[in-house]
Amino acid sequence: MDEAVADEHRLGVVEDRVLGAYDPGHDGPTLVIIGGVHGNEPAGIIAFRTVLARLLAHRPEAFRGRLVGIAGNLGALNDPDRRTRYLDADLNRLMTPELLESDADLADLHEARALDAALRDARDRARGPMVVIDLHTVSSPSPPFVAMSDSLPSRAVARHFPLPVFLAFEEHLAGLVADHATTELGAVSMIIEGGQHDDPTSVEVLEAVIWTALHGAGSLPIGEGPDLRTDPREVLARAAGDRARRVYDIRHRYAIRTDDFAIEPGRGAFDRVKRGKTVVAREGGEPVIALMSGRLFMPNRQPVRRVGDDGYFIAVEVGRAWLRVSAWLRKRAWVHRALPRVLPGVRERAGHPGELVIAPEIAAVYRRQLFHLLGYRLVRSSPVPGWSRPRRIWRGAAAVLGSIASIVRGVGRGGERGALPEERPEDWVAARRTLDVLADRDRAG
Ligand SMILES: [Zn+2]
Structure with a gap:
């Protein structure tokens, strides 16, 4: 200046x-x-x-x-x-x-x-x-x-x-x-x-x-x-x-782990990064390689950085069609009612109407984007492994079969749908967006 x-x-x-x-x-x-x-x-x-x-x-x-x-x-x-x-x-x-x-x-x-x-x-x-x-x-x-x-x-x-x-x-x-x-x-x-x-x-x-x-x-x-x-x-x-x-969905955050974190020279905001290939930063003498592909968001070049601060984020561009479909879906009450019934590994959260509990083994298959599309915010989540597409499909199929098997076992025991299972600390939790819920209430009068 x-x-x-x-x-x-x-x-x-x-x-x-x-x-x-x-x-x-x-x-x-x-x-x-x-x-x-x-x-x-x-x-x-x-x-x-x-x-x-x-x-x-x-x-x-x-x-x-x-x-x-x-x-x-x-x-x-x-x-x-x-x-x-x-x-x-x-x-x-x-x-x-x-x-x-x-x-x-x-x-x-x-x-x-x-x-x-x-x-x-x-x-x-x-x-x-x-x-x-x-x-x-x-x-x-x-x-x-x-x-x-x-x-x-x-x-x-x-x-x-x-x-x-x-x-x-x-x-x-x-x-x-x-x-x-x-x-x-x-x-x-x-x-x-x-x-x-x-x-x-x-x-x-x-x-x-x-x-x-x-x-x-x-x-x-x-x-x-x-x-x-x-x-x-x-x-x-x-x-x-x-x-x-342009609209981008933030999908990954890298938290600084040591006090010698430095963004790689030449890497800037909005740069394209590739999963497993792009060296985004160096930390403790080791390269920090992108865990997913997308655009680099807010690379941290603050003069003072502390452990736990944001190192960088990776975001993925979403198109007009994604936004339109997402707007349509999230306004439909039946969509929200159906989710815990039709999505394997997803159930209602006991005591929290409108919130969902997602088993982490299936969360890695759906990933964040499905819940974002439906108008949910993940209030608790964990980083998902950078699986390849075939591996995700395989894990997804296994989860669907697992949930069918558990329904069959339930029917075999002649059981009613019992109480919701205990929530585990590793489960993901998703909740609808506050302002969407308020807007629904306004529309309902
Ligand atoms: Zn600021």
Whole structure:
């Protein structure tokens, strides 16, 4: 970043968690913009301040609802060296009900509790649906992208952004701020990464994200906003290039195991990797080889990395047809009723209506994608072995035969369908997406 730009974008001390709000008093959606969940990523806060200043200067007639900006990790943002992602623990992994309610005494956990309180306050003041957008930047050069939980209401907001979209991030990482906003507060939420930390265009991109989000949430149509030099969607489309609107399903996460993890030189976001062939990183002097084929997602080049941090992810592009079929299937109540009856190795979860328990030996055959297609999130899962297709087919056939045999044995004993078997710790658990379930309830009246 050159001096002049650095000066213009200097953040200064962030005093209040609530960065400001614009609310001319008409009913409508609430758009919550979160910035600085990671202390070394001030771009989102700078972008929010710019948008808020423009709204206050122009006061557009057409504005409906409320825009509010919230800072994430004040302690890390105000840390004098400005390179601190977090103090003791990553705030974007701490937002689970268990941790928030625990009496653990970590600096970042106090931040998490205060952030939760600010989000709840925004929801209590809302006079319409709430959309939460958590703005970030990344450590490697990367086009901007959206990461979100794949519910139909989230898809409806995300389609306004001409950006690539990554699904199922929350399945690999517990405690994401955005996920908390959905599962605990019922808000449509997404993470938007604006580009590399120090790249001045990241601020410009995140500003365009906020204008587009106001449009997508229904607060302010782009044509009626303060006189913008260009349609903000053009800024996003340009930054995304030929990745715009492509959709990827995240299927694998590699967690850092030692303190000498390093991404292989030349490997970047969106690069193609091949199962068993591509060396993605080096760790402990050994090559780290891709366990599946797909695209490299969020390769970790942070200057400070800790054991257990994300090393990288692998994502697979899903086509329009996949998305359409998935939207159709997940809206059908009979599909959800049928799954535990027709899929071998899958049963209802005792005491949790709408959740499924999947035997791990068959889970490796179905893999994540079947459940994603049907609108389920894996709340508990394990890495699946990188089996070849014939081996998967063979294991699948064996599982089907096994389940037929157990039905026959049950009939032989003249038994009724008995109580559900005990859940084992190695079983996978899948649950429908919170917002899909809420949307079903709305439709049912
Ligand atoms: Zn971040």
